[in-house]
Amino acid sequence: MTKTAFNISWQVLLLWLVFRLGTFLVALLHLSLPGNVAGMLIMFLLLASGAVKPSLIEEGGGFLLKHFAFFFIPISVGLMTFGDLMRQSGAALLLVLTVSALVGVAATGISVELLQGRSSR
Amino acid sequence: MNLLLSASLILLTLGAYLATRRIFLAYRHPLLNPVFLSTVVIISLMKLTGYSWDDYQPAKEVMTFLLGPATVALALPLYHNRSLLRRHAPTVLAGVAAGSLTTMAAALVAGRLFSLGDTLLLSLGPKSVTVPIAVEISRLCGGEAPLTAAFVVATGMLGSILGPGALSLLRVKHPMARGLALGTVSHGQGTAVALMESETAGAMSGVAMALAAVFTAFIAPYYLPLFLR
Numbered sequence: 001m002t003k004t005a006f007n008i009s010w011q012v013l014l015l016w017l018v019f020r021l022g023t024f025l026v027a028l029l030h031l032s033l034p035g036n037v038a039g040m041l042i043m044f045l046l047l048a049s050g051a052v053k054p055s056l057i058e059e060g061g062g063f064l065l066k067h068f069a070f071f072f073i074p075i076s077v078g079l080m081t082f083g084d085l086m087r088q089s090g091a092a093l094l095l096v097l098t099v100s101a102l103v104g105v106a107a108t109g110i111s112v113e114l115l116q117g118r119s120s121r
Numbered sequence: 122m123n124l125l126l127s128a129s130l131i132l133l134t135l136g137a138y139l140a141t142r143r144i145f146l147a148y149r150h151p152l153l154n155p156v157f158l159s160t161v162v163i164i165s166l167m168k169l170t171g172y173s174w175d176d177y178q179p180a181k182e183v184m185t186f187l188l189g190p191a192t193v194a195l196a197l198p199l200y201h202n203r204s205l206l207r208r209h210a211p212t213v214l215a216g217v218a219a220g221s222l223t224t225m226a227a228a229l230v231a232g233r234l235f236s237l238g239d240t241l242l243l244s245l246g247p248k249s250v251t252v253p254i255a256v257e258i259s260r261l262c263g264g265e266a267p268l269t270a271a272f273v274v275a276t277g278m279l280g281s282i283l284g285p286g287a288l289s290l291l292r293v294k295h296p297m298a299r300g301l302a303l304g305t306v307s308h309g310q311g312t313a314v315a316l317m318e319s320e321t322a323g324a325m326s327g328v329a330m331a332l333a334a335v336f337t338a339f340i341a342p343y344y345l346p347l348f349l350r
Contacts, residue, residue: 015190022193034257036192037338040331043196054200061194064187068309069156070138071188072252074181076160076274077134078267080167081174085241085268092235096245097272099231101280102287104224104249104306108329109288112216112298 004059011060018043123176130180137162149317151281151310156274192253199331202324213301213325217332220305224249225341229348239349240265246345247337248272249280251308254334258341273308280307281314296322304329 022039025031031038046052079086086093137159145153167177199206206213228245237245244264247255252273259269284303293299296319303311304326312330316323 012187012190015193016187019189019193023189032261032342034254034261034338036189036253036257037335039189039193040196040199041335043193044199047196047200048203054197057194057197060190061197064191064194065197067138068191069142070135071185071191072156072270072274073134073138073159073163074177074184075252075256075267075270076156077163077167077177077181078174079160079271080164080177082265082268082271089235089237089241092232092237093241093245093272094275096228096231096235096237097248097275098279098283100224100228100245101249101276101306102283103227104220105280105284105287105302106291107223108216108220108305109291109293109298109302111219112212112301113293113295115212115215116295116297 007059008063009060011057012064013060014057015043015060015064018046123179126172126176127180127183130177131184133166134159134163134180134184149313151278151314154274154278154310157278160271160274188253192251195251195331195334198327202328205324206328209297212297213328213332216298216301217305217329217336220302220329221249221333221337221340222344224306225337225344226348229345233348233350239263241268242349243345244268245272246341248276249306249308250334250337251330254338258338262342262345274310277307277310281310284311285314285318297325300325301329305333308333 019036019039022037022042023035026033026035026038047054138155141155141158144158145155225246228248229242232242232245240263243262244259246262246264247258247269250258250273252270255269255273256266259266280303284307285299288299288302293302299318300315300322303315303322308330312323312326315326
């Protein structure tokens, strides 16, 4: 138990350092890219190149990913300042979200199905 | 600020999360999404007791501190599925790009038909991308982070409820196509549904979710303004 907690803690610290590195590089190079995306790409490169073994971050990373959704809750609570907007445009927004989700699902689904059908025949 | 209040709000948020997570794990229905349910519970309780967003904000800062490292950890599932990605790279990339570009275009064009303002349209732009990345893209492009977060969660629910049926209706049967479609549009929530369909669909959906986030992050600052007046 204590060992797990200890492992998770320092592995999360390691992930945090990569996150900070991503944020730093994006600012340094004036990229219009979120720092967390840069951090994720750096982490992927570290793993893919073999510089970092996945076991080095698996416990901490797994813990954060398991509870990934938790972090979205405090951000969503910020919605409470948009009550008027939701009352005014809520229905329109729901329709926009539904239509655009279906368009995207159809676009990916159909294009991949066609590409797959061609390659497997 | 007020330390005791912030501590209570953190406990409330944690409690809401753990309770709604149990409910979701018991029934596994997209409408029982823990983020959606928790947000409703927390906002209702705060409105009832007369607290405002300003009271909650310090607690939010503490709770989202680990969101950065959590997002970096998304590299792990992508790494584990790298052979799948390498084997089907052209198809995967084409599928993810097609879904990301069309869903953004559809959202902004439909939004303009309803004469939604530019801030709202820009907040809608990255709604198919996982929350932490969508929120940052939204900030970079001039949208509102909480709105984007809400749109992302709603899109996750809509896509995971309507997606599988729509795909069947369109006769999309290949697990790879279904997984990529669900992950591209409905990120983590879509991936959860894809995992229930099959292992291939689930793995593909996870790959799509990560790639759609990266793709959208790179393209959105140039692509979204094309749809504003």
